[in-house]
Amino acid sequence: MQVTLRIRRFNPEVDQKPHLETYQLEAEPNDQVLDLLNQVKWFQDGTLAYRRSCAHGICGSDAMRINGANRLACKILVKEVGTTITVEPILGLQVIKDLIVDMEPFWEHYRSVMPFLVNDELAPEKERLQSPEQRARFDDTTKCILCAACTTACPSFWADGEYVGPAAIVQAHRFIFDSRDQAGEARLQVLGEQMGVWRCRTAFNCTLACPREIEITMAIGEVKNAIATGKRD
Amino acid sequence: MAVTHQHEVVIVGGGGAGLMAGLYASRGADTAVLSKLHPVRSHTGTAQGGVGAALGSEEEDRPEWHTFDSVKGSDYLGDQDAIEFMCNEAVSTVYDLEHMGLPFNRTKDGKIAQRPFGGHTNNLSGKPVRRAAYAADRTGHMILQTLYQQCIKNKVRFYDEFQVMDVLIENGRVCGAVAVELASGEMHVFHAKAVVFSTGGWGRLFETTSNAHSYTGDGVVATLRRGIPAEDMEFFQFHPTGIYKMGILITEGVRGEGGVLTNNDGERFMERYAPTAKDLASRDVISRAMYLEMSEGRGIGGKRYLHLDMRPEVVNKYAEADGRTWPDGSPYRVTGEQLLAKLPDIIDFCRTYIGVDPVKDPMPVQPTAHYAMGGIPTTIYGEAIVDEHNTIMPGLYAAGEVACVSVHGANRLGTNSLLDIIVFGRESGKRAAAYAKQVDFPALPAGPEGRVQQQLQALRQGDGAEKAAVLRKEMQQVMMDNVGVFRTEQGMQQAVAKVQELQQRFRHVRAEDPGMVFNTDLLEAWELGCMLDAAQVTAEAALARTESRGAHAREDFPKRDDQNWLKHSLAYLESGAVRLRYKPVTITKWQPKARVY
Numbered sequence: 001m002q003v004t005l006r007i008r009r010f011n012p013e014v015d016q017k018p019h020l021e022t023y024q025l026e027a028e029p030n031d032q033v034l035d036l037l038n039q040v041k042w043f044q045d046g047t048l049a050y051r052r053s054c055a056h057g058i059c060g061s062d063a064m065r066i067n068g069a070n071r072l073a074c075k076i077l078v079k080e081v082g083t084t085i086t087v088e089p090i091l092g093l094q095v096i097k098d099l100i101v102d103m104e105p106f107w108e109h110y111r112s113v114m115p116f117l118v119n120d121e122l123a124p125e126k127e128r129l130q131s132p133e134q135r136a137r138f139d140d141t142t143k144c145i146l147c148a149a150c151t152t153a154c155p156s157f158w159a160d161g162e163y164v165g166p167a168a169i170v171q172a173h174r175f176i177f178d179s180r181d182q183a184g185e186a187r188l189q190v191l192g193e194q195m196g197v198w199r200c201r202t203a204f205n206c207t208l209a210c211p212r213e214i215e216i217t218m219a220i221g222e223v224k225n226a227i228a229t230g231k232r233d
Numbered sequence: 234m235a236v237t238h239q240h241e242v243v244i245v246g247g248g249g250a251g252l253m254a255g256l257y258a259s260r261g262a263d264t265a266v267l268s269k270l271h272p273v274r275s276h277t278g279t280a281q282g283g284v285g286a287a288l289g290s291e292e293e294d295r296p297e298w299h300t301f302d303s304v305k306g307s308d309y310l311g312d313q314d315a316i317e318f319m320c321n322e323a324v325s326t327v328y329d330l331e332h333m334g335l336p337f338n339r340t341k342d343g344k345i346a347q348r349p350f351g352g353h354t355n356n357l358s359g360k361p362v363r364r365a366a367y368a369a370d371r372t373g374h375m376i377l378q379t380l381y382q383q384c385i386k387n388k389v390r391f392y393d394e395f396q397v398m399d400v401l402i403e404n405g406r407v408c409g410a411v412a413v414e415l416a417s418g419e420m421h422v423f424h425a426k427a428v429v430f431s432t433g434g435w436g437r438l439f440e441t442t443s444n445a446h447s448y449t450g451d452g453v454v455a456t457l458r459r460g461i462p463a464e465d466m467e468f469f470q471f472h473p474t475g476i477y478k479m480g481i482l483i484t485e486g487v488r489g490e491g492g493v494l495t496n497n498d499g500e501r502f503m504e505r506y507a508p509t510a511k512d513l514a515s516r517d518v519i520s521r522a523m524y525l526e527m528s529e530g531r532g533i534g535g536k537r538y539l540h541l542d543m544r545p546e547v548v549n550k551y552a553e554a555d556g557r558t559w560p561d562g563s564p565y566r567v568t569g570e571q572l573l574a575k576l577p578d579i580i581d582f583c584r585t586y587i588g589v590d591p592v593k594d595p596m597p598v599q600p601t602a603h604y605a606m607g608g609i610p611t612t613i614y615g616e617a618i619v620d621e622h623n624t625i626m627p628g629l630y631a632a633g634e635v636a637c638v639s640v641h642g643a644n645r646l647g648t649n650s651l652l653d654i655i656v657f658g659r660e661s662g663k664r665a666a667a668y669a670k671q672v673d674f675p676a677l678p679a680g681p682e683g684r685v686q687q688q689l690q691a692l693r694q695g696d697g698a699e700k701a702a703v704l705r706k707e708m709q710q711v712m713m714d715n716v717g718v719f720r721t722e723q724g725m726q727q728a729v730a731k732v733q734e735l736q737q738r739f740r741h742v743r744a745e746d747p748g749m750v751f752n753t754d755l756l757e758a759w760e761l762g763c764m765l766d767a768a769q770v771t772a773e774a775a776l777a778r779t780e781s782r783g784a785h786a787r788e789d790f791p792k793r794d795d796q797n798w799l800k801h802s803l804a805y806l807e808s809g810a811v812r813l814r815y816k817p818v819t820i821t822k823w824q825p826k827a828r829v830y
Binding site: 011012013014041042043045046047049051052053054055056057058059060061068075077096097098100111113114115116117118121123125126128129130131132133134135138139141142143145146174175178180190213 | 270271273274275276277278288331332333334336337338339340341342343344345368369371374375377379383385386416445446447453475479578581582585586587641700702728744745746748749750751752753754
């Protein structure tokens with residue numbers, strides 16, 4: 001089938017501002033949008049720039065706006081998006097070149113929530129025990145691949161890039177509800193501040209954008225609840 | 234002009250091995266981790282099924298059994314001292330990961346849960362043993378995330394999206410590395426006492442692969458180009474269960490949980506090829522059986538694929554036939570819900586990419602290029618070896634898939650790659666830091682970036698008569714067809730000739746993008762150059778080995794030949810030609826014998 005692919009292009013060494021460029025391609029319904037980008041890059045225009053690696057939705061490199069919605073280019077197929085496809089960089093982070101954005105502000109928010117297990121007790125010789133129920137409590141948020149699809153779909157983040165954003169809250173959630181962790185209070189304090197969870201207006205954009213189908217809005221709600229009640233259960 | 238940095242230890246690659254090396258090296262020395270991807274994008278994250286360790290959480294298990302299984306799995310080409318070291322270290326290292334926060338699945342009594350995996354057995358009964366510690370079917374993702382988290386906690390220094398293109402060796406020791414920063418296109422020289430390569434593998438040499446686009450062999454080729462040999466390059470693993478046509482991996486954990494392979498007659502054909510281990514025989518054995526089934530016309534609908542079936546009713550039928558039980562002795566029976574909870578990602582892949590729900594329909598699978606057993610030869614401490622006498626190159630280290638210790642020999646067992654990266658990542662990091670503390674910074678040569686500049690200049694100024702993408706595709710096809718699961722003299726000769734032709738044509742490639750910022754066009758062209766070198770070495774080492782062993786299966790030499798070939802190959806790349814040397818396999822306790830599953 002014939003596909004029209006429109007890509008928002010920007011080359012900082014040449015362009016004053018971004019522009020849409022159109023490419024005609026032969027595609028299969030089961031092709032990934034990433035396959036189409038590769039086709040353009042390899043056979044039509046080598047200057048096209050985007051990040052990609054694993055090509056099956058795990059490495060998190062290729063979050064972009066596809067027909068207006070945040071998707072991983074390797075996890076959305078032509079048959080799902082139709083024959084006219086518009087691909088743009090994710091919003092709220094500065095574009096460096098074509099579909100590549102500056103992720104550093106995203107990583108800064110990530111680092112701000114102490115995204116690591118804190119447990120200062122002497123570790124036992126074997127594992128720290130954890131029941132399957134305790135393990136299940138934070139299972140959903142361990143799936144996060146840090147692709148930024150959620151944070152860059154969030155209107156609160158678009159309005160103010162200082163907002164820590166859903167991805168960082170997901171990471172915090174993963175530790176706050178881990179029975180082995182001891183820094184939950186400190187994380188809740190960070191997230192209780194002005195640029196923390198209360199910026200979330202439950203638009204649900206994050207949940208819809210997540211390629212890992214994490215219930216992000218619910219996770220944020222659980223963190224809000226923990227701050228409000230002082231209880232984590 | 235290049236920007237110059239100085240760090241005592243430079244680690245190249247930010248996957249599991251690199252992060253583990255970074256964590257441990259930074260405790261003892263000024264360390265930097267350079268990675269062409271942001272570390273959390275690394276290929277470690279795609280590993281699914283588990284990490285092998287004889288924890289004995291669910292049933293009796295011993296490191297000695299793990300060691301023997303790995304020796305047997307390697308078709309006796311693995312070095313037995315190294316395998317024993319890895320399997321002994323496995324237990325404490327997996328607990329170490331748990332202490333770092335890794336969210337393993339749990340048993341009822343709160344211990345790390347374990348599942349059966351191919352080739353891992355109770356050595357007394359010969360039956361599969363639960364040895365693979367897992368976190369659903371995203372164990373690699375959780376290892377990568379956990380190690381990166383710990384690096385953030387311990388403030389490890391990163392240079393993200395820096396492509397290392399050369400290692401500097403002067404006066405017989407390592408003195409640094411040269412990298413290009415992707416965001417600016419600028420050249421950076423890293424002056425170092427020790428360099429650890431942890432750059433992963435090169436599955437992109439082949440047409441159908443489970444490997445990431447970035448798996449282009451940059452690390453092993455960077456060292457080859459500096460005179461360091463590559464060991465056992467002829468051994469490349471084809472994983473039995475890649476999604477048909479796409480190559481995306483479906484974990485062996487599916488078969489660990491009771492899934493079976495079936496042919497067009499609905500027959501569970503592995504019963505004929507491996508009467509005891511059946512669908513949990515080792516990967517080389519199963520991939521070959523699949524090829525034979527397909528070439529005898531029993532592919533599904535006569536096509537080049539088979540079915541991997543994990544529908545609960547099928548799992549339960551064969552579990553009953555096999556007399557399989559849970560660890561508590563009750564009959565093994567599963568529901569679709571339980572399978573979904575244990576294997577959510579592969580179910581998601583099938584639904585997304587092929588519209589198949591594995592709980593309701595069988596999955597179409599074919600062998601997919603998966604793992605390089607060979608690589609930079611090292612000691613068990615990650616020290617790089619330069620010849621058949623095990624001479625060490627001071628300051629050079631390697632760990633993970635890019636390295637060849639050799640713990641995988643001719644065929645790696647599932648779960649041993651994640652084990653390899655954590656055990657040898659740690660050892661190489663510790664050893665590199667200790668070495669760095671003993672020596673001064675060696676002098677840098679004049680114009681250290683010169684060689685990389687020449688390579689990039691050539692790609693910017695080629696006449697453009699050839700396209701990188703076209704050459705890459707031709708290479709991938711010939712490697713898949715002729716240096717794949719089954720090999721012949723004639724086929725491999727064709728592959729060698731084809732790669733030589735592609736090397737000539739590569740000189741005409743020109744990167745279309747003349748810019749500096751994120752010039753991924755230039756980078757991909759450079760990566761193709763690496764892949765061609767890796768392909769040349771792989772094909773020539775394979776052609777030379779006139780026997781069948783592990784993943785190297787020759788139709789014209791179908792038997793293993795311990796008399797002549799119980800030895801590791803060492804390939805040198807000298808002025809475009811491959812020179813082969815050999816070194817003995819270390820045998821400690823287990824004399825080679827016939828390998829039956």
